[in-house]
Amino acid sequence: xxxxxxxxxxxxxxxxxxxxxxxxxxxxxxxxxxxxxxxxxxxxxxxxxxxxxxxxxxxxxxxxxxxxxxxxxxxxxxxxxxxxxxxxxxxxxxxxxxxxxxxxxxxxxxxxxxxxxxxxxxxxxxxxxxxxxxxxxxxxxxxxxxxxxxxxxxxxxxxxxxxxxxxxxxxxxxxxxxxxxxxxxxxxxxxxxxxxxxxxxxxxxxxxxxxxxxxxxxxxxxxxxxxxxxxxxxxx
Ligand SMILES: C[S@@+](CC[C@H](N)C(=O)[O-])C[C@H]1O[C@@H](n2cnc3c(N)ncnc32)[C@H](O)[C@@H]1O
Numbered sequence: 001x002x003x004x005x006x007x008x009x010x011x012x013x014x015x016x017x018x019x020x021x022x023x024x025x026x027x028x029x030x031x032x033x034x035x036x037x038x039x040x041x042x043x044x045x046x047x048x049x050x051x052x053x054x055x056x057x058x059x060x061x062x063x064x065x066x067x068x069x070x071x072x073x074x075x076x077x078x079x080x081x082x083x084x085x086x087x088x089x090x091x092x093x094x095x096x097x098x099x100x101x102x103x104x105x106x107x108x109x110x111x112x113x114x115x116x117x118x119x120x121x122x123x124x125x126x127x128x129x130x131x132x133x134x135x136x137x138x139x140x141x142x143x144x145x146x147x148x149x150x151x152x153x154x155x156x157x158x159x160x161x162x163x164x165x166x167x168x169x170x171x172x173x174x175x176x177x178x179x180x181x182x183x184x185x186x187x188x189x190x191x192x193x194x195x196x197x198x199x200x201x202x203x204x205x206x207x208x209x210x211x212x213x214x215x216x217x218x219x220x221x222x223x224x225x226x227x228x229x230x231x232x233x234x235x236x
Contacts, residue, residue, distance in 0.1 A: 006204055008071075010205075017049070019228050021053075024178060024182060028100075028102065031173055032100055032232050035061075039098050040061055040102060041066060041091075044068075044109065045067045047072055048084075055081065063085070064085050091103070091109075099123075099128075100129070102131075105132050111154065112168070113165075117169070128173065128233065129170070129232075129234070132178060133161050135155060135228075139157075148215070148218050161231060162175075166236075182228070183223070194209050
């Protein structure tokens with residue numbers, strides 16, 4: 001079993017692949033001034049954990065859910081949600097036009113600045129992007145936190161994210177830090193999955209289970225020093 005196989009075994013069937021809650025979606029839709037009939041793209045939708053919240057926040061809108069990973073796209077399509085199309089594809093090449101590009105925990109795959117530049121032409125007139133990005137929340141995070149997140153060398157802080165937005169030629173309309181409840185919505189089901197897979201796990205699987213458990217433990221002990229910043233931005 002490769003580490004990638006183990007990762008997908010652990011993450012199979014999870015409701016979401018990163019922190020988030022319906023309140024974040026409602027807040028972002030409001031902050032962006034998204035109209036009720038908006039065309040929305042959920043870029044890097046994963047298993048589609050935000051789709052119902054998007055449909056509720058934009059009651060006459062339509063959501064195009066895009067992900068590179070075919071299993072996620074099939075899972076979203078199998079839910080047969082009204083007003084949702086699921087598409088397998090590269091979110092670096094969105095065509096639009098979209099009134100809102102929502103991207104929870106996924107823009108970093110493209111690099112924040114590069115991704116925002118790539119999405120500019122996919123936005124409708126007056127359109128906005130809402131994205132969540134892992135970052136440091138305090139000036140001097142504990143060494144343990146910095147050491148752990150060395151696996152993500154691009155990790156910056158709140159001002160750093162703002163600078164990446166500006167460098168893409170966007171202005172920030174509003175930001176907020178995701179709540180503990182948003183993290184629990186991701187970590188609780190993940191913890192249950194880890195516990196279910198522990199008995200009889202191969203060495204390869206156990207190593208990946210350990211790694212996931214370390215991340216959860218780190219967040220529980222140091223949750224005030226790093227988190228997800230949700231930013232609503234639009235071309236300046
Ligand atoms: C951390 S997960 C977040 C998923 C989902 N937004 C959520 O909050 O549950 C990031 C997602 O981005 C997708 N992804 C990464 N690069 C991508 C790309 N270039 N185009 C489309 N999807 C991509 C991954 O397959 C994964 O599903």
